[in-house]
Amino acid sequence: MDGCVFCGIVAGEVPAFVVTDEPDGVAFLDTRPVFKGHVLVVPRTHLVTLSDLPDDALPGYFRLVRRIAVAVETGLGSGGTFVAMNNRVSQSVPHLHTHAVPRTKGDGLRGFFWPRTRYADDAEAADFAARVSAALA
Template identity: 35%
Template sequence: MESCIFCNIISKKEDAFIIFENAYVCCFLDKYPINKGHILVVPKIHFQEFSEVDKDSLSHIILASQKVATSLERILNTDGITIMQNNGIFKDVEHYHMHIIPRFLDDGFSWVEPENVVTKEELISISNSLSEILID
């Protein structure tokens, strides 16, 4: 595996503004923030994709995200919080991570939703397929 910037931050080989960590996660300020206070919540075990992350790490990621988001709301007096993560070709670092982004009215960050049309038949098909898979 090539050198991973997040693994290097976790192991203290790279500098970062770490704001919280435990045995499962490391939380630090994003060097390229969408807004001030933008934090990354990173599992200490290297996983590339969301689907690979073990249950213990996942539970600690979401609990740490909640703790960080609540703290950011309080200290930055935010208008809201965006919590998101990307997978596949849409992520910029090959180590799974969650973004906690403080939001402010008119901050310029947006979610653009394309106008896709999904037929009732497609919804039924997707719903049935997922229900069959999720039974396990």
């Protein structure tokens, strides 16, 4: 869809730190992560909300989300992950996306307030993307 940054990433027209690019979706680092290593998973097709995802796409998409959540934990050595999705309200990009956020005990994340951070530079972001990608099962 014209003007959708996530469609641009899927098409390879917008630069991103891609973790994986598969038929069921594309996973890449959030540019404003809650914690470093925060990955977004999007379907290849432009859909706005979860209710727009066709029934036949559910298994593949959520299998990818699960694999990414495990890879974030394994690749980054985090204690766990927070997996979340917004539909319309608080959805900063109107393209269906699922967050896989690395978590550690005592990391300070409380409720639904998501403080944001930044990578020091592109090399650091590329390192985080590579570590998650290498852990994909």
